Amino acid sequence: KNEVEQSPQNLTAQEGEFITINCSYSVGISALHWLQQHPGGGIVSLFMLSSGKKKHGRLIATINIQEKHSSLHITASHPRDSAVYICAVPYSGGGADGLTFGKGTHLIIQP
Amino acid sequence: EAQVTQNPRYLITVTGKKLTVTCSQNMNHEYMSWYRQDPGLGLRQIYYSMNVEVTDKGDVPEGYKVSRKEKRNFPLILESPSPNQTSLYFCASSPQPGQGGYGYTFGSGTRLTVV
Numbered sequence: 001k002n003e004v005e006q007s008p009q010n011l012t013a014q015e016g017e018f019i020t021i022n023c024s025y026s027v028g029i030s031a032l033h034w035l036q037q038h039p040g041g042g043i044v045s046l047f048m049l050s051s052g053k054k055k056h057g058r059l060i061a062t063i064n065i066q067e068k069h070s071s072l073h074i075t076a077s078h079p080r081d082s083a084v085y086i087c088a089v090p091y092s093g094g095g096a097d098g099l100t101f102g103k104g105t106h107l108i109i110q111p
Numbered sequence: 112e113a114q115v116t117q118n119p120r121y122l123i124t125v126t127g128k129k130l131t132v133t134c135s136q137n138m139n140h141e142y143m144s145w146y147r148q149d150p151g152l153g154l155r156q157i158y159y160s161m162n163v164e165v166t167d168k169g170d171v172p173e174g175y176k177v178s179r180k181e182k183r184n185f186p187l188i189l190e191s192p193s194p195n196q197t198s199l200y201f202c203a204s205s206p207q208p209g210q211g212g213y214g215y216t217f218g219s220g221t222r223l224t225v226v
Contacts, residue, residue, distance in 0.1 A: 041220075042218065
């Protein structure tokens with residue numbers, strides 16, 4: 001089973017700050033997923049990436065397959081970015097048996 | 112609109128009373144799965160299905176049953192719920208099993224309380 005570690009667990013920052021959330025996993029994978037969950041809300045898929053870097057608005061996700069590590073960055077953070085961010089990878093690398101998840105990073109952006 | 116629909120959103124029940132949480136997707140996805148989310152433990156997989164009539168256990172299957180008689184539906188059944196099954200449940204679907212490069216779509220969640 002793939003083991004996923006996320007850091008930090010909790011992060012409080014001021015509006016406008018650059019945010020970085022890290023994710024490490026133990027087994028080589030076909031793709032990694034970043035998810036967002038707002039308080040009381042459902043889960044939304046932000047990114048799925050298997051190499052390099054992806055950007056969507058102020059969010060950037062990078063992955064280093066050799067080092068088994070991914071980062072999620074938020075530029076010019078805003079209070080509406082406050083949410084739990086979850087990293088997920090295929091359970092045993094290939095994806096046939098679903099996802100295993102990090103415990104999430106609880107992000108609070110203060111005005 | 113492409114979506115995964117879970118019902119109900121909230122449910123309070125008593126120990127031992129059988130219940131079903133429904134999950135339906137309209138994207139013709141082959142792969143569907145159920146997860147539970149608990150404070151400090153994060154999301155854990157209960158069961159998954161790679162296609163009609165094909166289901167398999169995840170990390171925490173005890174006390175749960177599933178069925179996949181049609182491609183679009185994947186209900187979660189608790190035959191005799193217990194308080195330790197109080198949790199937030201999510202259903203998800205994905206186009207292709209065995210291909211981690213496909214995205215997942217999640218339902219809105221079902222908050223279950225067993226008293």
